[in-house]
Amino acid sequence: MSTQPSGAKATSAACADVAAAAHAHAHPATDPARLALYRKLARRIVPFLFLAFVVAYIDRVNVSFAKLQMLADLQLSETVYGVGAGIFFLGYFIFEVPSNLILNRVGARRWIARIMISWSIVSSLTMFASGPASFYTLRFLLGVAEAGFFPGVVLYLSNWFPSTRRSQIIALFMAAIPVSGAIGGPLSGWVMAHLGGALGLAGWKWLFVVEGLASLLVGFAAFFMLHDRIDSVRWLDAAEKSLLTADLARDAHTRVEQTVGSAFASPRVWLLGLLYFCIAMGNYGLAFWVPTIIKASGVASVSNIGWLSAVPSLISIAAMVAIARYADRRGERRRPVAICCVLGALGLLASVLFAATPAVAVAALVVAAIGINSIAPVFWGIPTALFGGAGAAAAIAVINCTGNLAGFVSPFLVGWLSDLSGGKLLPGMLAIAVALLIGAALVLTLRAAPPPQGAATGSH
Template identity: 45%
Template structure:
């Protein structure tokens, strides 16, 4: 555990600071590497279609509009099954849920290599969304079983850094696979990409069945005293709970919809960047696949640093709203400036990198907010509902961006629209969620 994380550990009156620190170090080393790797693979398997598009478009007659539908419909499948998956997770546990999800998404990713038409790609992307449904909110919920609110922003940030690492790796990896393995087993370069990147998810899913534990009290690798330390730390600052919170009760909570709208706006920015960055870079005049892959990794490198600094500052000050909102405004400003500076390669790369990094950094910190707004019994359904509302951005933003690009040939106009959405998200967060609603819940 880092020294920064240890500084804000919740220390119970019954145990020393050193005891608590050692227990949490043990938990972190056991769980986070696996969850980190799983999310990295998850991100790579989502992003690979953005690189495959550069080659598969000719083979399957894929237009920008059809690609936008394919990128967006993934989220429709995800949203439809997200709440049921999180509810079911509470019944069967995280271990079984994550194993099932990773096995299914790995198989669908491999199967995507064999599509022959744009419609088949769209259907495959829908199935991928169904397969992955519940993975992200399931992990967010799972982290609340192990880590108290005072640590959650940094733990969540570490988990989400996996997406940044995946973003850094996915471009060069895709460029290398597609450049050097064209013709392997009789497959085209983009087909090899899906096969090679789909297999690790299945292997990790099987491993997770033997590695994960649903809750601290079930962990054989913890002593009775260590379990008690965790239970005491988790009890600190926990809001009063209403047993057996029902879906209807969660759906009547206005905080869920406000948080969902904010997530929708944030995700519109981060998701658009993820799926359209290679196309945007090629629009700068770069054609070589390896170069596109390397340049596409730069925003994720910036986001990795920004995510850590943002989470550390937020936890130190126990403040979320302004950290997220100002980061969104920075991202929006950079996206607005892409158009005016489109003829300047250096400025275009700078604004793309900073804007993308800011949107991705805000996304990670946002997920420290919902657990602070919801009681433990409402967290499973509430987080899934918030994720569903925000996930609609994956459907809407990709279809809108694809339609604008096909109709006008101008991808910068689409980024102007996304910038406006980010501004809306910043305003809604500051106005719709008063600071007191968060500070009451995150006190260590």
């Protein structure tokens, strides 16, 4: 309990209000107090969420490495793998909106911890898959367990950072995707190569156990690391809390207040969901098939495939942060999203067209990763700047779960087309490239919105 006298508290609060008023008309991009405040927020909030997303994404896509051994052990076809990889997103789709509404009610601290603990358990249980039915069931349950994590974090970040800084913060958070690829590839290859046979378990079984345990530990930590309210944190002083509250209040005036029902009825929400579906087609095409593309180029060693799969992910990190900063600074989001969609499409196609040359294939995957990994952080700056009120949680969840249906369609479509064409990857990558190009066209049809305060002229 604070020992500060009530008069001193009142004086402190009054000083904080005066300080906030003094900064109210300062330019957000150059005001020293704001720069210091948002650097502090980024240091305190982003690293843990980044870590959580790393382990989440590894658990989501480690099946792409398990596939290298699991299909032979369980005698599964490429189509069965594609269905199993994608059925995760059906569970995710069904439970995402309810999960985000619960998070909005009970707070991120408890709900994100619950999500992480439950998905870590289900991910580890995937070691007991013995055929198509059990593989499908466990992947579906993993989607149910993880539902609400990503949109919950996006909603959480929108409650701490105004729209003029949100794309770059989301980019720092989403850099976890390429980092998870950079970490998950070598880690998965090492686990499968070195632990395979220990205690009589195949390498792919150890993969699910080891990486599930990491998520369990981070899930327990989430309960202690996250804060639901600005006034509950001890590492912000009164002036900083007042300034942050004032910035977020001004930011809220640019949003459309929505109820849960109006979010479901909004054509704009569903258009953004369709756009995100096209984006996610590329994202999961990259995530689920990079090891297979590299293997098709002639690399046989699981460990080498793991290390090579990290290269595109690592190189794309700097690009995605730089592109997101440009979008925030210019208030321009439509054209960067469209350009990145085109880059992703061209890179994926080139990676399979030049698969006979490993160096060229990996270089093409670098281009694909730069394009595809840079899209989502800029994209999420659009809906989080548009929607507010109680329906914001529902709108963000609807957009995310609609888009993530691509997580089912993308691996199934590529697997099915691969089986149909005698194991060729080109038809599947061509389908994903078309989806990305449709996404580029859709984002350019969005009506421009006024740029957020502090941004240069441009359009969302």
